[in-house]
Amino acid sequence: MARGKRELGWDEAVDRFLTFLATERGCSKATLEAYARDLQRLLRHAEQRGKTSLQALSGADLQSFVDALHQSGLAARSRARVLSAVRSFCRFAQREQWLAGDFRRDLPLPKLPQLLPKAVSVQTVEELLATQPDDDLALQRDRALLELVYAAGLRVSEAVSLRLEGINLEAGFVRVIGKGRKERVVPIGRYARERLAHYLQQVRPRLARPGSSPYLFLSRRGRPLRRTHVARRLAQLVQRLGLAEKLTPHTLRHSFATHLVQAGADLRAVQLMLGHADIGTTQIYTQVSSEHLRQVHRKFHPRG
Numbered sequence: 001m002a003r004g005k006r007e008l009g010w011d012e013a014v015d016r017f018l019t020f021l022a023t024e025r026g027c028s029k030a031t032l033e034a035y036a037r038d039l040q041r042l043l044r045h046a047e048q049r050g051k052t053s054l055q056a057l058s059g060a061d062l063q064s065f066v067d068a069l070h071q072s073g074l075a076a077r078s079r080a081r082v083l084s085a086v087r088s089f090c091r092f093a094q095r096e097q098w099l100a101g102d103f104r105r106d107l108p109l110p111k112l113p114q115l116l117p118k119a120v121s122v123q124t125v126e127e128l129l130a131t132q133p134d135d136d137l138a139l140q141r142d143r144a145l146l147e148l149v150y151a152a153g154l155r156v157s158e159a160v161s162l163r164l165e166g167i168n169l170e171a172g173f174v175r176v177i178g179k180g181r182k183e184r185v186v187p188i189g190r191y192a193r194e195r196l197a198h199y200l201q202q203v204r205p206r207l208a209r210p211g212s213s214p215y216l217f218l219s220r221r222g223r224p225l226r227r228t229h230v231a232r233r234l235a236q237l238v239q240r241l242g243l244a245e246k247l248t249p250h251t252l253r254h255s256f257a258t259h260l261v262q263a264g265a266d267l268r269a270v271q272l273m274l275g276h277a278d279i280g281t282t283q284i285y286t287q288v289s290s291e292h293l294r295q296v297h298r299k300f301h302p303r304g
Helices: 010-023 029-048 059-071 076-095 122-129 137-152 156-161 190-207 227-241 249-262 267-274 284-300
Strands: 173-177 183-187
Touching: 010 029, 010 076, 029 059, 029 076, 059 076, 122 137, 122 227, 122 249, 137 156, 137 173, 137 190, 137 227, 137 249, 156 173, 156 227, 156 249, 183 267, 227 249, 249 267, 249 284, 267 284
Parallel strands: none
Antiparallel strands: 173 183
């Protein structure tokens, strides 16, 4: 039931919500686009039911939307993502007094099996990052970037967004702007410092152009890298090296956390380095470690 006198159209409501996410939550462009796509599903469903304004939306409409998602054949995780976006939108609409009542009970999230983050072995990471003579500037840049992603557990979006002033090789740390525009400082080890020093001295000056970007990692045209470009370059490198395990930039982040936990690192320290707001998010890596122990037991115990 509407509390205001003017009915709020769907497009205006969604635009205001996306503006809130961008300005108040600091959500990235990719996140905003994902929210917009998911809310378009709700919009189309509501319009098919004759609901042309947000205030006309009812709990029955939302329950019908949940049923339609299930019947569409979407995987459970995809349905959960869409419903999470809709729940966030409804919470915002209630706060703005566009909607009355609690709609969350009408939008139950599907139960999902807990999937352990994919991590590769230390040996695979070492093979990927091994120093090999190469005159290809882009490949040298890629190795420096991937070394840093693994050394500091960065998201690929964080790595491509790094600016020159965010790196302090002498002190051995990187200053990262993560989700929600939150800043964190992460130490980096000797290998990453050496690789970055080479990149900064020998590679980046040859990629930069007059008035070039202040970002750390540059394309051949002196522009900031895109996340998709990094993922594509990594896939090419994995194929070139003949590595058996599948690798993505996010796999390196998971491997960073998993290898630290397996080596006995304090979970709170890992949480801070990853930039997790909730330590519960980080605790999943203890399950990765437990799975590693089970694998070792099965492989080496006489009665495993």
